[in-house]
Amino acid sequence: MTDQRPVLIAGGGIGGLTTAIALGRKDIDSQVLERSAFDNEAGAGIQLGPNATRILGPLGVLDVLMPKTFRPEAVWLFDGLSGKKLATVPLGDTAERRYGAPYLTAHRADLHEALRAAAANARHVTLTPNFTVASIEDGGGITVASLDGPSVQGSALVGADGIWSTVRKWIAPEASLSFTGATAFRSLLPLGSLPSPFSEPIVGLWLGPRTHLVHYPVRSGEALNVVAVTETGRKEEGWNRSAETETVRANFTRWCETAQGLLEFAPSWRAWSLFSLSALPQWHRGPITLLGDAAHPVLPYLAQGAALAIEDAATLADHLDAARGSPGAAFQAYERVRGVRADRVRRTSQRLGRAYHMGDAGLGGMARIARNAILGLRGADATLRGFDWLYGYGR
Numbered sequence: 001m002t003d004q005r006p007v008l009i010a011g012g013g014i015g016g017l018t019t020a021i022a023l024g025r026k027d028i029d030s031q032v033l034e035r036s037a038f039d040n041e042a043g044a045g046i047q048l049g050p051n052a053t054r055i056l057g058p059l060g061v062l063d064v065l066m067p068k069t070f071r072p073e074a075v076w077l078f079d080g081l082s083g084k085k086l087a088t089v090p091l092g093d094t095a096e097r098r099y100g101a102p103y104l105t106a107h108r109a110d111l112h113e114a115l116r117a118a119a120a121n122a123r124h125v126t127l128t129p130n131f132t133v134a135s136i137e138d139g140g141g142i143t144v145a146s147l148d149g150p151s152v153q154g155s156a157l158v159g160a161d162g163i164w165s166t167v168r169k170w171i172a173p174e175a176s177l178s179f180t181g182a183t184a185f186r187s188l189l190p191l192g193s194l195p196s197p198f199s200e201p202i203v204g205l206w207l208g209p210r211t212h213l214v215h216y217p218v219r220s221g222e223a224l225n226v227v228a229v230t231e232t233g234r235k236e237e238g239w240n241r242s243a244e245t246e247t248v249r250a251n252f253t254r255w256c257e258t259a260q261g262l263l264e265f266a267p268s269w270r271a272w273s274l275f276s277l278s279a280l281p282q283w284h285r286g287p288i289t290l291l292g293d294a295a296h297p298v299l300p301y302l303a304q305g306a307a308l309a310i311e312d313a314a315t316l317a318d319h320l321d322a323a324r325g326s327p328g329a330a331f332q333a334y335e336r337v338r339g340v341r342a343d344r345v346r347r348t349s350q351r352l353g354r355a356y357h358m359g360d361a362g363l364g365g366m367a368r369i370a371r372n373a374i375l376g377l378r379g380a381d382a383t384l385r386g387f388d389w390l391y392g393y394g395r
Contacts, residue, residue, distance in 0.1 A: 003325060006031040006126065008144055008154035010133050010167050012038050014108075015292030015309030016160035017115035021059050022317035024124040028324075031152060033131040033144065038116050044186050044239075044270075045218045045225025046108045047203065050099035050391040052307035055314045057101065065114040069104040070217040073201045074380075079372055080208030081360060083256030087375040089383045091203070098384065099391045105203065105216045105225070107188075111306075128152070133166045138286055156287040156327035158316065160309070163275060164237060165294035171285045177275040177297075183233025184274060184300060185248045187266035189224045191217055198224060198262055205356075206259050207371075209364065211251050212301075212356040213259060226266060228252070229274075229300070231357060239272030274299060279343060284331035291316060296342035301353040304345050304390070311393065312338055341393070348390075 007023060009016045012034030020030045048056070048069075056062040075089040091103045119125045132147040136157065145151040159167025168175060197204055198215060206213040210231040218225045230251040249263050277297050283290045292309030316334045323330040358368040 003141070003155035004029075005141055005153055005155040007320065007327070008033060008142055008152060008157045010144070010157065010159050011161035011165075011294070012036070012116070012127065012129075013160065013162060013292075013309075014112060014115060014306050015294075015313055016158070017112070017119045018055075018059070018061075018310050018313035019158055019160060019291060019316060020119050020125045020127075021061065021115065021122055022055075022313050023320065024119075024122040025059065026317055026321040027124060028317070028320060029124045029126075031126040031128055031154060032119065033128050033133060033146075033152065035130065035132040037129045038112075038127065044108045045188070045216060045227070046106055046111060046306055047216065047303040048104045048106060048111070049304070049307055050095060050101035050103055051393045052310045053104055054099070054101035054394060055310050059118065061114050061118050064117065065106065065111060066104075068110040068114075068220055069106040070201070070219075070221050071102055071104055072203045072216055075203045075205055076197060076200070077375055078197075078204065078206045078259075079368075080206040080211065080213060080252075080255045080259055083258045084372075086207075086372050087378065087383060088380045089387075090380050094381075095384065095391070098388075100395055103391075105218055107218045107223070107225070108306075110219070133161070136167070136170050136288070138288065142287055156289075156320075156331075158289055158291050159294045160291045160313075161294055163277075163293040163297045165290065167288065168280075168290055168294050171283070171288060171290060172280045175277060175280055177277050179235040180274045180276050180299065181233070182229060182231045182274040182299075183271055185228045185230070185243050185269045185271045187226045187269050188218075189226060189265050189267070191222060191224045194224060194262075194265060197258075206255075207356045207358075207368075208252070208255055209359045209368070210357050211255075213252075213262070214303075215262065226262065227300070228263070228269075229356075233271070233273055236273050239270075241271050243269040243271035245269060279339075279346075283335045283339070284328070287327040287331070289316070289331040289334065296339075296346060298342070298346045299349045299353055301356060302345060302349040302390075304349065308342055308345060311341070314394075345390070 006029035073092040319330040
């Protein structure tokens, strides 16, 4: 007999809400336990490759989100020191024809709101705000107690509670995050007042010694999201602390005037320290598993953190549907499939980060020159084909 208790989901962010919606499409009840009032996803832009939008479409989220997104025509790569344009990676119609789904940029809050609305209107989904997981009991089902005392019961538990996961401590108590020494700074600018290339319908990626800069339109092209990553900063939890403009600009004093001009336009900055996590020995323990950053946080150099969580959600729902009444078996199969994929994305992101941040002196300078030359020699279509393994996933 199938257990009628819901699948409990700790965390109401992108991964947790996508999981609930995907389970609902398979007539599986879920209850999302979120420590906030489902309003904590403000502030940052997000890139959604075809591997993510391909999943959001059938879940009924993409149609709601689309009017608030932007569809960039290409990625333009620049050398940050010289300002020279190095390469173009086509997106827009070219990528959509190739992968069967669009490449979009969005404000993270807009994506979160589209997911929250879809979950709130979905059958089989219960949203429980202001619930902070305090303890977990596994015995004939799952009992999760909140910090304030009330508890809920379910047939299984999915830890989608982010990089500082509470559920992960229960599955892998020995796991610990490591500060990479890098910090990401973000800002949001009105797009209408900016010069080219920042006003162009593109994702701009500028590469520099121990630093890089990314910008792209969001909010239907009304605003520009800017992210500056530097191999400096202090170890600190959270991803929304304030940062001084001088702190950001001090890392780019040797960059070209064009890039420095963008930093001068930014009215304010928010910052978050970048942490890494070694591969866990396992993601699941009986009827409890992890998802997204709780299981496999990735550095932002490939813009795939949210997409991986969305992929996780769809795969997890498929396996829970196929193994109804046996969440442990479903979670084992889910981990076997997703572990290989997540590890490849993690390793590729680390490798790209090293390539972005090559130095300008000695061996680092020679590597930078070689990198720029290789980017210039590769054709646009060949460069896009190099991402088939990433964006074509699940097609």
